[in-house]
Amino acid sequence: MRHFRTDPIDETDVEWLLSMAHRAPSVGLSQPWRFVRVETVELRERLACHVDRQVKEAGKEYDGDQDKLYRSLKLHGLREAPVLFAVYCDDGTETGHHLGAVTMPEARRYSCVMAVHTLWLAAQTRRIGMGWVSIMEPEGVNAMLDIPASWECLGLLCLGRPVSEEDVPELERRGWEQRTDWHSVVVRR
Numbered sequence: 001m002r003h004f005r006t007d008p009i010d011e012t013d014v015e016w017l018l019s020m021a022h023r024a025p026s027v028g029l030s031q032p033w034r035f036v037r038v039e040t041v042e043l044r045e046r047l048a049c050h051v052d053r054q055v056k057e058a059g060k061e062y063d064g065d066q067d068k069l070y071r072s073l074k075l076h077g078l079r080e081a082p083v084l085f086a087v088y089c090d091d092g093t094e095t096g097h098h099l100g101a102v103t104m105p106e107a108r109r110y111s112c113v114m115a116v117h118t119l120w121l122a123a124q125t126r127r128i129g130m131g132w133v134s135i136m137e138p139e140g141v142n143a144m145l146d147i148p149a150s151w152e153c154l155g156l157l158c159l160g161r162p163v164s165e166e167d168v169p170e171l172e173r174r175g176w177e178q179r180t181d182w183h184s185v186v187v188r189r
Helices: 011-021 041-061 064-072 107-125 138-145
Strands: 033-037 083-090 129-133 151-160
Touching: 011 033, 011 107, 033 107, 041 064, 041 083, 041 138, 083 107, 107 129, 107 151, 138 151
Parallel strands: none
Antiparallel strands: 033 083, 083 151, 129 151
16 A cells, blocks of 8 residues: 555546446446445545554454564555545446446446556546455444445545655565566466
8 A cells, every 4th residue: 555645636636547448348337336435534444443443453364473563554544544445336227238247247347447547547647546445344344334235335436645756666675575577367168
């Protein structure tokens, strides 16, 4: 997770980023993504405490040097990022008339990931960083945000101006994992 400066992001930039995300491709043009902007300090702190607990619980999987490294990683920026969204997939959307989702309903979630990716790429053009928080318990987040039952939580997005510009992700810089060669993920038949 990037370290963010606390200065605000201009609201026109936020609106532009959302408009770019909304241009992402989606199965059947269903546009199933939903972005819930978290604006209150109280709600942000409740979410941060929730994620802190989940990070601690998830950390029980590691031991030794990996545990020490895990505990030293910055795994969310919920308290300092100037802009915070929860991103959802609306599996109950009627937009798109279920085209492509009847035989492969998970394509809606893939569409939402495309919207998040598009938002991330657009943010990069404005020198805005984004972190995607997935160490959380979705039902708890849904309850805090009072989310409709047909929406599936995909994560929390922290947006802000990075303290420093880095080409290599923190997890790679810190030795958590190294990026594999792209050849290793291509299978030929």
